[in-house]
Amino acid sequence: MSKQAANMQSILRNLPSVDALIKAEKARAIENEVGAEHLSKLAREAIETLRANLLAQEDSLSVSSREELLAKSENNLLSLYQQEKQAGVKHVINASGVIVHTNLGRAPLSETAKQAITEEASRYCALEYDLATGKRGKRGEQVEELLKELTGAEDALVVNNCAAAALLILTVLAKGGEVIVSRGELVEIGGDFRVPDVMTQSGARLVEVGTTNRTKLSDYERAVTENTRVIMRVHPSNYRIVGFTATPSLEEIAQLAHEKSLPLYEDAGSGALIDLKPYGLDGEPAISQSITAGADIVSFSGDKLLGAVQSGLIVGRSEYINRVRRFPMYRALRADKLAYAALEATLKSYLRGNAVEEIPVLKMLSMTFEQLQKRATAFVKRLKKKVSTNGLRIDIIEGESAIGGGSAPTTHPRTSLIALTHETLNANILEEVLRKNSPPIITRIIDDCVVIDLRTVFEEEEHELFSALVKLNEHN
Ligand SMILES: *Cc1c(COP(=O)(O)O)cnc(C)c1O
Numbered sequence: 204m205s206k207q208a209a210n211m212q213s214i215l216r217n218l219p220s221v222d223a224l225i226k227a228e229k230a231r232a233i234e235n236e237v238g239a240e241h242l243s244k245l246a247r248e249a250i251e252t253l254r255a256n257l258l259a260q261e262d263s264l265s266v267s268s269r270e271e272l273l274a275k276s277e278n279n280l281l282s283l284y285q286q287e288k289q290a291g292v293k294h295v296i297n298a299s300g301v302i303v304h305t306n307l308g309r310a311p312l313s314e315t316a317k318q319a320i321t322e323e324a325s326r327y328c329a330l331e332y333d334l335a336t337g338k339r340g341k342r343g344e345q346v347e348e349l350l351k352e353l354t355g356a357e358d359a360l361v362v363n364n365c366a367a368a369a370l371l372i373l374t375v376l377a378k379g380g381e382v383i384v385s386r387g388e389l390v391e392i393g394g395d396f397r398v399p400d401v402m403t404q405s406g407a408r409l410v411e412v413g414t415t416n417r418t419k420l421s422d423y424e425r426a427v428t429e430n431t432r433v434i435m436r437v438h439p440s441n442y443r444i445v446g447f448t449a450t451p452s453l454e455e456i457a458q459l460a461h462e463k464s465l466p467l468y469e470d471a472g473s474g475a476l477i478d479l480k481p482y483g484l485d486g487e488p489a490i491s492q493s494i495t496a497g498a499d500i501v502s503f504s505g506d507k508l509l510g511a512v513q514s515g516l517i518v519g520r521s522e523y524i525n526r527v528r529r530f531p532m533y534r535a536l537r538a539d540k541l542a543y544a545a546l547e548a549t550l551k552s553y554l555r556g557n558a559v560e561e562i563p564v565l566k567m568l569s570m571t572f573e574q575l576q577k578r579a580t581a582f583v584k585r586l587k588k589k590v591s592t593n594g595l596r597i598d599i600i601e602g603e604s605a606i607g608g609g610s611a612p613t614t615h616p617r618t619s620l621i622a623l624t625h626e627t628l629n630a631n632i633l634e635e636v637l638r639k640n641s642p643p644i645i646t647r648i649i650d651d652c653v654v655i656d657l658r659t660v661f662e663e664e665e666h667e668l669f670s671a672l673v674k675l676n677e678h679n
Contacts, residue, residue: 590676
């Protein structure tokens with residue numbers, strides 16, 4: 204054995220045992236929180252990491268005592284514990300200005316929706332129980348009634364998400380037959396929802412008509428055969444074709460579908476329940492408009508612009524909705540009680556006419572540049588009083604927020620951004636420090652500046668953001 208190898212062996216012999224490590228002070232401090240068994244697992248990992256590190260630096264190794272190696276293992280254990288603590292579904296401050304941020308859980312919930320989850324649905328609740336008669340009730344009835352009232356549709360149904368809704372509708376209405384879709388609408392929505400793939404899964408055959416940029420009513424008409432089951436319209440959500448384009452109106456397609464005794468199905472994607480034009484979104488017509496225009500069945504997401512929880516909402520004619528409701532796959536895709544509770548509360552905000560005040564995504568969308576500028580200015584003024592000495596530089600610049608969630612890709616509401624630069628730390632480091640804050644703060648980097656958009660930061664989160672920036676100023 205070479206001298207070096209012998210040296211290594213004696214060092215490795217000094218590594219602590221799992222038993223020794225879990226008895227160390229730092230390990231005992233976290234035992235209650237993680238549980239004894241999991242602590243042993245973390246301890247094994249911590250020692251393994253240290254062993255691997257030692258072997259990797261074979262040449263430059265200096266002899267370490269038992270005590271030193273135990274201390275290093277303890278530190279490894281602690282950092283594994285910290286990493287785990289940061290993982291999972293954890294609250295973050297969204298300072299990115301992306302309102303329906305797909306990676307941050309899409310829509311944050313309204314106060315009444317949160318209350319409905321904690322006060323009602325998280326305890327025993329009358330989910331399928333009729334309190335008037337004491338008999339079995341219908342699951343989701345209240346949400347269905349609200350959806351009918353808000354969209355003007357005859358009937359409504361809720362499933363787990365909009366992708367599930369599309370799959371279910373196409374399976375029930377078109378399995379074994381043909382579905383006509385314009386080539387301009389064969390889109391992929393984030394998270395692997397692809398219209399042609401959903402079609403394949405449903406067992407229906409996709410019949411493409413028109414071209415990418417132009418589709419005429421006569422294209423649809425010519426494609427109708429005795430095997431056609433559905434004409435489908437897909438909201439292109441996350442992308443826009445501009446320039447030399449044409450597509451028939453929903454009314455025209457509906458009229459054609461009905462002449463041919465076919466249902467028109469619209470996958471509306473985001474699904475606005477109120478007119479969002481005043482907030483700069485002109486490509487998101489309200490679901491009620493689709494119903495008025497003659498769509499027979501419409502699906503949309505509950506957690507995009509609607510501002511509630513993950514769910515797929517289906518509205519339309521009773522004849523079709525009932526077929527979907529009775530189909531066995533519906534049972535496999537149904538929504539849970541937490542979703543129903545949050546939907547109920549959110550839809551009631553619309554009914555009261557208070558949606559824009561009460562539902563966070565709409566509230567954020569409706570904030571004006573002037574309001575945001577005022578908020579940013581006040582925040583920065585307070586901050587500058589605290590951070591006048593160290594290396595952080597704070598400016599206010601004009602910029603754009605985004606809708607996100609695969610909606611309205613061309614709408615960029617004007618906003619006021621807090622731009623951060625640092626004498627010695629570059630933007631990537633600033634971004635990382637904020638991301639690793641507790642709670643994590645998610646920012647954007649523009650031109651080597653970290654920017655904070657208060658549009659998506661709740662007012663009650665401002666003090667945590669403030670403390671994090673004060674700390675950032677002292678960071679070196
Ligand atoms: C977002 C979207 C979907 C998928 O909705 P999920 O709720 O994410 O399942 C389907 N179709 C369109 C047009 C969409 O915009």
